[in-house]
Amino acid sequence: MQPSLRQSHGRSRRRRSHHALEPVHPTACPLSGQPKMHHRACNESGYVRPGLKISVPKLKIGENKD
Numbered sequence: 001m002q003p004s005l006r007q008s009h010g011r012s013r014r015r016r017s018h019h020a021l022e023p024v025h026p027t028a029c030p031l032s033g034q035p036k037m038h039h040r041a042c043n044e045s046g047y048v049r050p051g052l053k054i055s056v057p058k059l060k061i062g063e064n065k066d
Contacts, residue, residue, distance in 0.1 A: 030047065031047045041056075041062070
C-alpha cells in the first residue's frame with residue numbers, strides 16, 4: 001500500500017540531519033593515565049570508578065605487566 005502523500009527529499013533530509021555520528025571523547029584514567037572510555041574498565045589498571053577496580057586475566061584487564 002502506498003502512502004497517500006509522498007514526503008519530499010528536503011523534508012526527509014532535514015529529519016535525518018540529526019542522525020550523524022559524533023566522535024568519541026575518551027578521558028584519561030586517573031591511575032594509569034591511559035585513555036579510557038566512560039563507564040568502561042581501563043585495560044591497563046582495571047579502574048572503572050572510585051572504589052571499583054576489576055581484574056580479568058583472560059582479557060588482560062587490570063593485570064600487572066612484569
